[in-house]
Amino acid sequence: MSDLSLARAALDVSPPSGLGAQVEAMPLRGMVTIRGDLGDAGFAAALQAATGCAVPEVRGSTVSGDTRVLWMSADEVMIFCAWDAAPGVVATFMEKAGDAHVLALDVSDARAVFRVSGEKAWRVLAKGAPVDLERMEPGEVRRTRIATVAAGIVRTDGDAFEIFCFRSFSTYLWNWLCVGAGAESLSDL
Amino acid sequence: MTRLKSGGALIDRDTSVTFTFDGKPFRGMKGDTLASALLANGVRLVNRSYKYHRPRGVVTSGPEEPNALVNLGSGDRHEPNIRMTQIELFDGLEATSQNRYPSLKSDVGVLNAAASRLYPAGFYYKTFIHPRVAWKHLFEPVIRRIAGLGRAPTEADPDTYEHQYAFCDTLIAGGGPAGLLAARRAGEAGERVMLVEQTERWGGRLLTDDDAEIDGKPARDWIAGQVAALEAMENVTLRLRTCCSAAFDHGYALLYERRADHMTPTGPRHRLWRVRAGQIVGATGMIERPIPFYGNDFPGVMLASAVRDYVRLWGVAPGQRTVLYTTNDDGYRTALALHEAGCHVAAILDARADPVGILVEQAREAGLTVMSATGIGKVSGNRDGVREIQTVPLDRGDDVELGKRIECDCVAMAGGWSPVVHLYSHSGGKVVWDADRAMYRPDPENPPRDRHGEPYVRLVGGAGGALTTGDVLASVGGATPSVVAAAEQPARPVWFTPSQGKAALGGKHFLDYQNDVTVADIRLAAREGFESVEHAKRYTTLGMATDQGKLSNINGHAILAETLGKAMADVGTTTFRPPYTPISMGVIAGQEKGLLFKPVRQTALHDWHAEQGAEFEPVGDWRRPYRYQRDSEGREASITREIKRVREKVGLLDASTLGKIIVRGPDAGKFLDLMYTNMMSTLKPGKCRYGLMCNDNGFLMDDGVVARLDEQTFLCHTTSGGSDRVHAWMEEWLQTEWFDMRVLTANVTEQWSQFAVAGPNARALLERLEGDVDFAALPFMGFAEGTVAGMPVRVFRISFSGELSYELAVPTSYALSLWEALLDVGGDLGVGPYGTEALHVLRAEKGFIVIGDETDGTVTPHDVGMSWAVSKKKDDFIGKRAMERSDLTRQGRKQLVGLLTEDPGYVLPDGAHALSKDGERAIGHVTSTYHSPTIGRSIAMALIEGGMDRMGETVQIGIDRKTSVKAVIASPVFYDKDGARQNV
Amino acid sequence: MLLIQCPVCGVEAEETEFAPGGEAHILRPEPGCSDAEWSAYLFERKNPRAVHYERWRHAFGCGKWFHMARHTHTLEIFGVYAADAPEPPQEIRDRIAERTAP
Structure with missing residues (x-):
């Protein structure tokens, strides 16, 4: 609502x-800020699971369907997705990331x-x-x-x-x- | 009329254009400049000089024009000081002359000229020193009326302007032969090229001086061929009416495009191109020098190159009988052009003893009189212009008699050429004096260097010192086109021509036309000890007018060198500063004016606040409701109403502007222990703690409530407007000092809208909304997450008013829904919004500080009575070590106290000073001051020396020079000292 | 106006995207240090007409801090390097030696 x-x-x-x-x-668009070690395999796997996208190259973006992952900084990506999909992206990412030192926030x-x-x-x-x-x-x-x-x-x-x-x-x-x-x-x- | 029957490469004789000058209607032709059109109409007097109000005419045909400045347009489109040589004529153009009263022809300021012996160099510095008061009230107003240029516009500019960022490999400034060829070469090499030209035409001087043949073609055909080839290249951008105004460090250049000055504006009038170029090629050409001789400023005395420009480009004869005074072969082109156009050339005076050259011979063959080793000793004339000249023999010292009188109405001066080295100078390149060619040219040993230390500005063509078409094209590099042109003999520079007996300095030999600086002024400056070229410039104002000495500098420096008996190279030259020619103020602002002047941050409820009668106040970049107007109540009444609502019922505050920063990670607690003065690592999840942040000087910089969301995650609130600063501050420490800490931050300020729900009815109001948050069970300084009215919320039980208070945060897209829901269900509870002024009074009643009010960057937590918030247990935190410095621990520091005025109805002025007993010294100042409706009297907070030990003492507060009022020092907590109201 | 390459995101951008952070490689003393040491840390800065090691942040870009070696007079930039580097890398020092040799 x-x-x-x-x-x-x-x-x-x-x-x-x-x-x-x-x-x-x-x-309105779903947006998720994720920070962590972009080079880490676990990070990539969690991102893939949450968005269907690979970790983008420096200053690049990756797309899967209506989801886009944007490189924001050396340890930060931004996810553009459907507005109501954002909480799910955060939850899936955090679950898959397990104990890794990461931060995922719904900032839609x-x-x-x-x-x-x-x-x-x-x-x-x-x-x-x-x-x-x-x-x-x-x-x-x-x-x-x-x-x-x-x-x-x-x-x-x-x-x-x-x-x-x-x-x-x-x-x-x-x-x-x-x-x-x-x-x-x-x-x- | 002086329009020639034929000729004029730029004009369209079939299209007539009407315009007015000083209200009088004139006709010109399409393609005219205002200068050429006025000359064609026989108007020669166009201005009065700045200081002596001497009659002046057009001297040049381009941007270097010192005299012919006009007011352009009227009403809100009025613009002063525009060079008429650069104004393209259009239908309906209105121009008025400047610096005259009551009219150009009968100007009272001319009395200045009669008294001109009283105005030597440095006159103002010497004369108006005493008495001091007279400067402001007597001298300055009078001088301002007499002196000066155009009238400043008084109305808002209706035109629009814009910027455009651009990037290229090579930027080429100047669309003459060298610029065109350089662009062609760079374009063919596949570079991204920008070629700009300040006029509306390509070709530079070749349009006028078309006697050369290039690659077997007439010069004009060659130009047309180059332009066509460039237009066909996709990697080349061509722009006319665009001047490269400045070249800065690392390839940054500003281009000033006069996009719509030649038409009724549609779209932006001017455009500022902000270009980053790998290489800058200055093909900016040369400017001809005038020659300083007695009376060289009468209307009709012009540069020789300008005279032939008017003949060839606009079909205008600047005179019917012209005397040419030249120091070089090129000047003869003017005599030949005039002769060819059927205008009489009365004589050619050549400074050289034995002029020979091909152009000289052509003049002789045409039957023109050439007088060698001869100059102009004196010009006679009146306000309508030159009447006659008298010759003077050169090479016979200063003590000479004037010679033959020659009747004429135009004098053409060919004093040699100065390269336009401005872009080289702007960007740090040095120039050297080339004695052979009598010019400052770029020093190839000292070019401007880019970020890699490599040269990035190169001057080619005339700007690089090339004097002939062949040399101009060869200077570009690469394969040089073949050029067939007349060979030219060396010039003989003339810096000053004596008039009669002992050089006759009583007569005026003008150097700087616009600032009325003469040869005598420079000599006086040198005699008085202003030997440095920079000092002489400032003392005499040589080259300091709007033309920045384009015509005068070199002559002036040569006179200074001669007077000091030094070589030109040893005197040196002043540095050219950007912009090359003046640019409009509008174009500097660009699009960012009016609505777009400055970004303003608005909360999600901005429109709601506005609809409810909010008066907004700026808080940082934010606009926050200061108060809400109801019906016809006064300002005070609305603030009092809002305060009472919070104290008695329940109020809502839009606190969304408070910064919110997420700090997460295994080391988050440890990190926050360093960021805050108090201990944060011991905070339990679900709890809040108020924290203070200092810098490493030990001074307060921010404050706010920190909530621990879970074991690894904290939410740090910052002041309004402090969110970006505090987030950047945290990141700075994490990235540059404690980069081994496992902490991640994110600024979520705008994700969440946050409202304070404050007042005795707050809990009752919140409990009316459906949801799963147990407001009754939430303790003071507690935190909970849940659902309220179907919306995800975070609830903080914190209070900045001293009342029972909750702050609710919702994702911003729910902001209006939650806000309206709270208002909908609480009508009978007296709910309503309150603004920032009520907020401030409420907090001041409770003695709560505001960063920036009670602090000013020199205040510690101890100073404001918050020692309780400075941990003694921590080994380190930002500000800890500094607080141990002697100055921060000494007795007598200013400390936060309350002030109660003797007269309870009197509200102290903000910032008023508290005075020592003898009234001689300020011992502190008022930091916050209000009328408190709650306790029914005025209250104030102040920082007073040793204040905490002076409770009960009465101090004088200075109001103005004569008045002071008494106030008693008290606790800054004025209301509910035990904090009972928030703990219900 | 300087043109600066951010070593983190790789863009070469104009100075307005960056925020300067003053002299680099200043160590924050331990809490037990002397007043003189603390004062030096807070206030004492070089102001050379020469090569200067300084801190910059790509404020409008990726937000990251980094170090830059820049000549304060010629504005030549000898290189940029990581914010956590305790001293300028050898490669940059070599370049400075080569470029500033008399």
Whole structure:
């Protein structure tokens, strides 16, 4: 029974369309933070059991069905999954990890996710992210800043990027993305 | 009208453009700049100078223009100090002249010029020293009115701006022949290339000086071919109207794109490109130097290169009778261009004793008069411009007589060329004086170096010192195109031309047009001991105007060298600083203005709070409800109502902003024992403990309640706005000091929304919701997990108000449901929300501290009476060793106390100082101060020297210079000293 | 603005993604140390116009601390290495010797 739609808090600006980039607020998504020794076989087995995914390479992500495991740091991954699947992922991982020194937390409500897609999507993000987005590989994860907000960017496929940030910044970032995608300037970029 | 009947490579004679200058309508042509259009309309007086208010005209045709600054636009689009040589004309353009009153033609400030002998270098420094008070009230206001540039805009800028990050292997600044060729070479090598050009056209000087043949083609055809080839390359980005404003460390460059200045803006007006480049190639060309001679600032005295630009690019004759004063062969191109366009060239004065070169011969063959070893001694004219010049023989010392008078309306100065070395200088490269070519050029021994210590900025073409088209193209490297062009003879630099007898310094020989700095000023500075080039610059203001000395620096430094009897290389030059030309304030802000000015963090209930009349206050980046407005009640009334609700019934506080950090692992207890001053490892699962966190200076930095969730897992609450800082602090110790500890952390602040349910009716309210938490059984400082109203909750029985109180945390997506459920079931119990001001009064009544109010980074736990929270059993914790230092253990440190004013109705100002008995010294200050509705009087907390030993003492609190009030030092716990209310 | 390579996540990113943490390899004395030792730990820092070993954190990125050897004047970066390294690795010291040889 979740009732706080993230888009609800973020409707100060309407998302523009037809300018080469679309911005969407994604519905609630299951998210799990897991920390531990990513190189450990037991960790990999527990992650596989919980998500069906292998441990991703540095700054990469692995996908199985609608579950994606994102490399966040040397000892941390983030799991994107269905919202109601997150508790199960935590439980399965902790059970399989046994006595290993790990941490798995359901953080499905901590962050907001936006999707920016289209031919000019990377140009919208390049207005505030100091990252070579044009050369980002599909599946690549990049934690950086957008304007002054800490954000993660994953190139999900082709022209599409998913952006995640702490939920309290979602109104700001939504507005920021919409202003950037709405500028008629995209035509000459 | 001075528009020529034919010619003008950039203009479209079929498309007329209308604009106004000082309110008067004019017509120009598509492709004109404001400068070329005004010249075409015969307007030569465009500005008054900064200090002497002398009439000034256009000197150049590009970004180096010192004189022709205008106010552009009107109303909210008004913008001052724009160089009209860079303004592309569009229909409806409005420009007004600057620095004149009441009008350009009759300017009262010209009186300054009459008194100009009273304004030597350093005049302001010398004159307005005494009396001191007069500066602010008399001198400064008057000087500000007389001096100055454009009018600052007063309205908010309606335009939009943006940034764009970009990455490339090679960034090339400048779209002239060298830049185009460099881009071609890099593009063909498969590099990711950006080529930018500050004007709206490719080709640089080759568009004007098209006498060369490249690869067997006319220069313009060669340019068109290069541009077409580059446009076909996918790995090359080309951008016009984009100036490389700055080159910084490690390949970082800023590009200033004037995206919509030449049209009615659609989309952002300017764009700032923030580029990371592997290599930066500066193909930024050269700037021609003026020549300092008497009266070299009358309208109509222009750079020779600019004169021929106006003829060839815009089909405008800057004069009908022109005198050329040149130090080199290139200047002759101006005479030839004028002659070819049918304009009279009255004379060519060549500083050299025996000019020979191919261009010289062409001029002679055209029947033009060439006078060798001759310069301009004096220019005569009025506000409409030059009337005549008088020649002067060179090479006869300073004590010479003026020679022949030549009637003319235009003077073209060809003083030699200075490479635009700015990008090299910006990024740390050094320049060297090249005496043969009379120029500062980049020093190949001292290039800017990148993070690997390798050179990353290279100047090519004119910027690198190449003077001819052949040398320009050869400097790029790789296969050089074949060039057929006239050979040129060496130049003879002229830094100063005497006027009459003993150099006649009474007449004005201008160096810096914009700041009105003359040769005499530099000589005076040198005589007065300002021998360093940096000192002379600041004393005279040479090169410190908005043009940053693009025309004046080299001449000025040469005059200084000559006066000091030093070599040019020994005097040195000032360092060029970014930006190359001014950039708009708007583009620096980019997209982050208005709604996007600064990120604001909102809790999940933000909209609910707003709908309930919340007045928000910033807490860190968060916005929290300060109080809730009901009907028409006043501010005080609403706060009192909320306080009474908590003391008498039950209130709800959105405490979601409190930081929440999970700390887990076999060593978690051991780690927290080091992080907190008190013992955390002994905390039992299911229990909470209030903890203090210090830094290694022993000073308080954060506080909060720690709950032990299970044997290996702790949940640490932090202050609002402290979550990121404390999480980073924990990680810093784990990663850099105690990396052998098996501890993992996670910041879950935003996963959980948290509400305080506080007041005598709190338990009754919570028990009305269905669930499996036994609120009655949960002891003070207990923790439980369960389900309430179908939602997963964590319950902490903790109190920051002193009342019976529970804090409930739910996953944020349930926040509104739980909040509304609590309000729905408790109407008869008097439930309602309270804001942060009520929270603060409630905690102050109980003497609870707030980090940042009672602490300021110099306060220890002992200072605030919390020695009970500092463990004596632990070998170590952060801050322990520091607390043993003599200053932290000495008597007389400021200590936290309560203050009760003599007048119970008087609320002390926050921060007011407590005074020593003699009133001479501050012995402490008020840290929190409120009216307490609960006890019906004012209360305050303060840090007072030795305060804990001064209970009952009356102190004076200074209110302002004259007033002080009396207050009694008391315990900071004003209400329910035994804590009975929270233990029910 | 510096361009810094994070040794943990491998990205080469601009300085704004990082937070500086001051001089590296400062040991925290044991609790029983003298006032002078404690004062040195808290306050005494080098400020050289030379190679400087310093601490940085990839604050907006992977969040990890690391060490960097950087020349404070030329801004040349000689290498980055792990936050738990007690001293600069030989490889970086060799590079510094080679690059700063007179």
